[in-house]
Amino acid sequence: MANLKVVIGTLELVNPVISASGTFGYGLEFVDKLDLRRIGAFATKGLSLNKRDGNPMPRICETPSGMINSIGLENVGIDVFEMEKLPEIRKTGAKVIANFFGETEDEYLEAARRLDAMEGVHALEMNVSCPNVEKGGIEFGSDPAFLEKLTSLVRKAIRKPLIVKLSPNVADIRPFARAVENGGGDAISAINTLKGMSVDTATRRPRIKRVFGGLSGPAIRPVAVRMVYECARTVKIPVIGIGGIASLEDMLEFLIVGAVAVQVGTMNFVEPGICQRLAEELSVWCEKERIADIREIIGSLKTD
Amino acid sequence: MKAEIISNSHVARGYFDMKFAAAFDGAEPGQFVMIRVTGSMDPLLRRPMSVAGFENGICRVIYKVVGRGTQLLSAKNPGDSIDVLGPFGNAFSPPDTAENILLVGGGIGIAPLLYWHLRNPGRKATAFIGGAASNDILCADEFKHSTIATMDGSAGVRGLVTSPLLETGLLREKGTYLLACGPKGMLKAVDGICIQHGVSGELSLEERMGCGFGVCLGCVVDTSGGRKRMCVDGPVFGVGSVKWQT
Ligand SMILES: Cc1cc2nc3c(=O)[nH]c(=O)nc-3n(C[C@H](O)[C@H](O)[C@H](O)COP(=O)(O)OP(=O)(O)OC[C@H]3O[C@@H](n4cnc5c(N)ncnc54)[C@H](O)[C@@H]3O)c2cc1C
Ligand SMILES: Cc1cc2nc3c(=O)[nH]c(=O)nc-3n(C[C@H](O)[C@H](O)[C@H](O)COP(=O)(O)O)c2cc1C
Numbered sequence: 001m002a003n004l005k006v007v008i009g010t011l012e013l014v015n016p017v018i019s020a021s022g023t024f025g026y027g028l029e030f031v032d033k034l035d036l037r038r039i040g041a042f043a044t045k046g047l048s049l050n051k052r053d054g055n056p057m058p059r060i061c062e063t064p065s066g067m068i069n070s071i072g073l074e075n076v077g078i079d080v081f082e083m084e085k086l087p088e089i090r091k092t093g094a095k096v097i098a099n100f101f102g103e104t105e106d107e108y109l110e111a112a113r114r115l116d117a118m119e120g121v122h123a124l125e126m127n128v129s130c131p132n133v134e135k136g137g138i139e140f141g142s143d144p145a146f147l148e149k150l151t152s153l154v155r156k157a158i159r160k161p162l163i164v165k166l167s168p169n170v171a172d173i174r175p176f177a178r179a180v181e182n183g184g185g186d187a188i189s190a191i192n193t194l195k196g197m198s199v200d201t202a203t204r205r206p207r208i209k210r211v212f213g214g215l216s217g218p219a220i221r222p223v224a225v226r227m228v229y230e231c232a233r234t235v236k237i238p239v240i241g242i243g244g245i246a247s248l249e250d251m252l253e254f255l256i257v258g259a260v261a262v263q264v265g266t267m268n269f270v271e272p273g274i275c276q277r278l279a280e281e282l283s284v285w286c287e288k289e290r291i292a293d294i295r296e297i298i299g300s301l302k303t304d
Numbered sequence: 305m306k307a308e309i310i311s312n313s314h315v316a317r318g319y320f321d322m323k324f325a326a327a328f329d330g331a332e333p334g335q336f337v338m339i340r341v342t343g344s345m346d347p348l349l350r351r352p353m354s355v356a357g358f359e360n361g362i363c364r365v366i367y368k369v370v371g372r373g374t375q376l377l378s379a380k381n382p383g384d385s386i387d388v389l390g391p392f393g394n395a396f397s398p399p400d401t402a403e404n405i406l407l408v409g410g411g412i413g414i415a416p417l418l419y420w421h422l423r424n425p426g427r428k429a430t431a432f433i434g435g436a437a438s439n440d441i442l443c444a445d446e447f448k449h450s451t452i453a454t455m456d457g458s459a460g461v462r463g464l465v466t467s468p469l470l471e472t473g474l475l476r477e478k479g480t481y482l483l484a485c486g487p488k489g490m491l492k493a494v495d496g497i498c499i500q501h502g503v504s505g506e507l508s509l510e511e512r513m514g515c516g517f518g519v520c521l522g523c524v525v526d527t528s529g530g531r532k533r534m535c536v537d538g539p540v541f542g543v544g545s546v547k548w549q550t
C-alpha cells in the first residue's frame with residue numbers, strides 16, 4: 001500500500017482528500033454516506049461567533065459545469081456548534097478543520113480562540129473572503145498588508161494549525177500567499193469561489209437575489225489549478241488545492257502543481273460519497289503506478 | 305445509485321411519466337428523489353422530483369420538460385440507467401381524524417398528491433387540479449373525485465384552481481383537511497384560504513436545490529418555527545407556518 005499520509009503544520013491526514021467548507025455541512029449529514037475516517041479531514045461550514053441567517057433567496061443557481069451561490073455565510077454559530085454538533089462529530093472519529101470568519105478583527109480573534117480551545121477541532125481554516133464592516137465592507141483578504149496582520153494576530157492567539165483560505169478575486173494571488181507565510185500561517189488553501197453572475201433572460205432578472213455570487217464546480221478548475229500553482233511556487237508552507245475537483249485526474253492535477261492536499265466542494269452535492277471514492281482511487285492509482293509515497297507526486301510538474 | 309428505467313412515456317404535451325427500479329425500499333407520499341440525468345458535468349446538479357408512486361421496488365415520477373435536465377431525462381429509453389439518490393424530505397401526514405381530504409394540485413404539483421391518494425384508497429378525498437391548459441392537467445382519471453380548472457378554459461372551469469375550491473361547501477365542513485402542491489403563488493393563495501376558513505392542512509413547497517440533503521443551504525424558508533431547510537425539514541409544511549416573501 002502506498003503511503004498517502006500528508007502533514008499540514010501539526011495536522012496529520014491519512015490521505016490528502018478533504019471535503020470543503022460549505023459543502024459538507026457539519027459532517028454529520030454525511031455519516032450515512034461515507035466513512036469519515038477514510039478521508040483526510042472535513043472542513044465545517046464557515047462558523048461565526050453569532051448565528052447568521054445569510055442572504056435572501058434565491059441564493060443558488062446552476063451554471064455550465066458549475067453553480068453560483070450567495071448563501072451569505074449562514075451558520076449555526078460557534079455556541080451551537082460546540083454544544084450540539086461537536087459532541088456528535090467527535091464520535092465519528094473524523095479529523096475536523098473548523099472554518100471560521102468574522103466581520104471585524106476582534107470577531108476573527110475571538111472565534112479563533114474559541115475554536116482553538118475545543119476538543120475535537122484539529123485545525124482552523126480562516127476564510128478571509130468576508131466583508132470588513134469596519135473598513136467599508138472591503139474583504140479582509142483583499143489587501144496583503146492587512147491579511148498579513150490578521151494572520152499574525154490570529155496565529156499568536158491560537159495553538160492549533162492555522163490554514164488561511166485565499167480568495168481568487170484578486171489580480172495577482174502571489175502577494176496574498178506571501179502575506180500568509182509572513183504572518184506565520186501554517187498553510188494556505190485556495191481557491192474560494194470566483195465572483196460571478198447569471199441572468200434569467202426571460203425575466204431579465206439576476207438568477208441570484210443579491211445579483212453576484214460565488215462560482216464553484218468543475219467550471220473553475222483551470223483557474224484554480226493556475227492559482228494553486230502560483231501559490232505553491234511562491235511560498236514554502238503547504239498549499240491545499242481547491243476548485244472543481246470531480247475525479248482522480250482532477251485531484252492529481254492539483255497535487256502535481258504543488259498542492260499537498262486537496263479539498264472537494266461542489267461535487268459533494270452531486271455525489272455525497274465522492275471524497276472517500278477519490279481517496280480509494282488515489283490509493284489504487286499509486287499502487288498501479290508503483291508510487292510508494294504520495295509525496296513523489298506533489299509538485300512533480302515538468303515544465304521543460 | 306444506479307437505477308434502470310422501466311418506462312418513460314410521453315403522457316401529455318411536455319409531460320412524461322417515468323418508472324425506474326429503485327435501489328431504496330420505499331418512499332412516503334410527499335418525499336422526493338434527486339436525479340442525476342447525465343454522468344457528465346453539465347448539467348451538474350441533480351434534479352429534485354416528487355415520488356408519484358412506489359410499488360414492488362418500482363418508483364414512479366411524473367415530470368414536465370422545462371429545461372436542459374428534464375429534456376435529457378425525456379430522451380431516456382427503457383433499459384437506460386439514471387442515477388438516483390433518496391428518498392429525501394418529510395411526508396404528508398394528515399391526522400386520522402381528518403375525514404375529508406382536499407387535494408389541491410397546480411400543474412406538476414399533482415404528482416405527490418396522486419401518490420398520497422393511491423396509497424390511501426380508503427380515505428375520502430376530493431382533488432382540485434389546476435393548470436394553464438388542458439395538457440397541463442395530469443392524471444385526473446386516477447382520482448376518484450376531481451374538479452379541473454384551466455386558465456384558458458380548455459378543460460374544466462376557466463380560471464384559477466382556487467375558484468372551484470372556494471365554491472364548494474367542503475371548506476366549511478367539519479373534519480376537512482387540505483394537502484396542496486404547486487407553484488408558489490397558488491400555495492400562498494391556498495394558505496390564505498385555509499387560514500380564512502379555519503381549515504388545517506399541509507403545503508408542499510418547491511425551491512432550487514443544490515444537494516437535497518441539507519448541506520448547501522440553498523433551499524431555506526422562513527417559518528413560524530424559525531428558519532428551515534426545505535429539503536430536510538420539508539418540503540411539506542403546515543398551513544399557516546410559512547412566512548411568504550413578498
Ligand atoms: C421537492 C421538489 C419536488 C419536485 N417535483 C417535481 C415533479 O414531481 N415533477 C416535475 O416536473 N418537477 C418537479 N420539481 C421541479 C423540478 O425539479 C424542476 O422542474 C427541474 O429541476 C428543472 O430542471 P431542468 O434542467 O429541466 O430546468 P432548468 O431550468 O434548466 O434548471 C436549472 C436549475 O434550476 C433548477 N430548477 C428549475 N426549475 C425548478 C423548480 N421549479 N424547482 C426547483 N428547482 C428548479 C434545476 O434543478 C436546475 O438546478 C420539483 C422540485 C422540488 C424542489
Ligand atoms: C454552497 C457553498 C457554500 C460555501 N460556503 C463556504 C464557507 O462557508 N466558507 C468557505 O470558506 N468556503 C465556502 N465555500 C467555498 C468552497 O469551500 C470551495 O472553496 C469552492 O466551492 C471551490 O471548490 P469546488 O469547486 O470544489 O466547489 C462554499 C461553496 C459552496 C458551493
Ligand code: FES
Nearest residue numbers: 515516520521535
Ligand atoms: S438543497 Fe441543499 S440544503 Fe436543501
